Amino acid sequence: MSRITATFAALSAAGRKALIPFITAGDPAPERTVPLMHALVAGGADILELGVPFSDPMADGPTIQRASERALKHGVGLKDVLAMTAGFRKTDTATPVVLMGYANPIEAMGWDAFCSAAAQAGVDGVLTVDYPPEESAEFAAKCAAAGLDNIYLLAPTTPDPRISAITRLARGFVYYVSLKGVTGAATLDLAEVAARVGMIRASAGLPVGVGFGIRDAETARRVAEVADAVVIGSRIVEEIENSTPDALLANVKHFVAGVRAALDK
């Protein structure tokens, strides 16, 4: 059983929902990433999503674009992100880490080299925004062989037959993009989310995480009523962006703890 599957099983047994915060690796600086990961866990995160910086993040809104640009200024690449994951693993062997990013850094490293290096670094899942199933069957097989869960996105515009085609390939959990648009966009239709998530869970037989547009503890709590996991990205990146270096870890931990408390209410 993968670390992701085990985490969801334990949460489900305890009647709890997963909290999955996102940060971009190397933001605001490479040496802050591992401490930030530990702070997220201390605040109550169950799974960590670590963004791999990319020069052209087409599916991201301005907040995560800026995080990518800050990390790239420090020259942070995929190899560094794997090294950060390995650093995190030195003291935390329980919390799953999912890499989220774009195809080209993986293509540049090569599929085989990436899969073995990621597995060795202690990565648990890979979500590649611009690898839809049609273009990634071979990559997904290599991930599976290396013990990495392939996480796929589902969108409000994804038709039902396609949902079942995607969930057949998915491992770990599936990620429902709760609105049309880029990361961090404004509004969220909770009734619509509830209807879709129920359908997806029935089809997938996997836990369903919901993300894009969740900005506060109250929204997270309401999403968690229908989903198995809540992903929060842009709002946490804003917290990083607006914190002084001294207050960074405390602020991020405090924000995550607030969401955790709402989810456990």
Add this chain to the structure above:
Amino acid sequence: MQMYDLPDAQGHFGPYGGAFVAETLVTALDQLKREYEVARHDPEFQAEYRHELKHYVGRPSPIYHAKRWSEALGGAQIYLKREDLNHTGAHKINNTIGQALLARRMGKKRVIAETGAGQHGVASATVAARYGMECVVYMGSEDIKRQSPNVFRMKLLGAKVVAVESGSKTLKDALNEAMRDWVTNVESTFYILGTAAGPHPYPMLVRDFQRVIGDECLTQMPEMIGRQPDAVIACVGGGSNAIGIFYPYIPIDGVRLIGVEAGGRGIASGRHAAPLSAGRPGVLHGFRSYLMQDGNGQIIETHSISAGLDYPGVGPEHAWLKDSGRAEYVSIDDDEALKAFHNLCRFEGIIPALESSHALAHAARIAPAMDKDKVLLVNLSGRGDKDIDTVARLSGIEL
């Protein structure tokens, strides 16, 4: 080479092309694919497209023998396919009319576009006005500075021009931003993509709307000289004018196809926009092709005197044509392009776009060593009025 039946159903040209997009866009692309499949076999759609090309764009565009310039170069005869004479001054409108007609068929009232030099933005704003659609054009703030006449033109035509401040603030960032808009407004909006790149079906669709350039040449050249040219030369940024003139020539043996990339300050300097000459395959903007990238797979900043060629990728069909050997790709640096720009002005009374000047420069490079009865057909893809500020600045002249 025998004509090929590419792309395949998923948009692949061998290992290139495809549709590498976030899930949010998959359904919209499928919808576009289905609609285009019906439209391309619909005689009414084709008739309206051809009618618009004739009466609105002014096609067919002529081919012109640049006699004085050929004479001065002392070798092969240079013929120019005059896409600069199209309405709006470039080949871009062939494609925007086709896509706007598709948008109308699909009931979309809002169109968006990305632009580098502004030619595609102008062509999109033009057809949006022509068909009564709302139009938003994304343009890098760097490009807005160097192409101000086109920015004003778009505004006159009723389009909203949005300055893109992210990344390198050029064409690639404008494309990112247009994609973000499309993801957000996918139900109401049609994305008029300007070059033969992006996710499937765009590279195929843009090629099909631009092939009119080459199709016309196929009949015009025998009328003028009794045969086909020895080589066809076109500049390549994303590659839409080049694929437009190359495509009908692919099965015609004995005609060399030469694509000319922007060599910027020279390939050795690293400051260029020539992914086919000096890049590696990768995935960007929804397709796999040659890209300008660093060892980490980050896209690197490109440089060219011409905003329209300042793009780190290239259409997937060109990548495939390069690997297959049917087309050859070379590069021309800023100085050579500028020299050809001035020479065409002085010898022929034609002000070419800086983009097209790269193709002209390569013709000027190879013509002298060729016999006088050899013929080079150059795609003069656009006119250079938009570039006069840039050229004046480089020559130290204040307008």
